[in-house]
Amino acid sequence: MKRFTALLAAVLVSAGGVLATSSTAQAASCRSGYFCVWTHANFDGMKIEHSGDDHWWEGNMSNQDSSWANHGVSGPGVKDHVKIYDGRKLTGGVTLCLGPGQEVSYNARANDKGSSHTWTSGC
Ligand SMILES: [Ca+2]
Helix, strand or coil: CHHHHHHHHHHHHHHHHHHHHCCCCCCCCCCCCCEEEEEECCCEEEEEEECCCECCCCCCCCCCCCEEEECCCCCCCCCCEEEEEEEHHHEEEEEEEECCCCEECCCCCCCCCCCEEEEECCC
16 A cells, blocks of 8 residues: 555656646746745735745734745655644644645635645645
């Protein structure tokens, strides 16, 4: 079962790689290896780029987040998903979880809710 899961993950990763290099170019301007957050929808407004965790989003981003991009790089044992939490210090529940390469231009349920995030191995 473990072997199957690893194989499946490899297939999913390579499928994502194909998608990324096809005509559906990534819309969000966010460096490779980073998780980016914008204060406005459609990757607009103020942007903050995170290479690691931030358990205490500052006031100019806390409860201001309106679009998100996970440009984390996948690899064996790498935490390439990002969970965003309602409260600081990863409290209050997850408002949004992004897989590697995932970009969310707007999400009504998560809009202006986030206050901390962590890299994780899955959603
Ligand atoms: Ca906002």
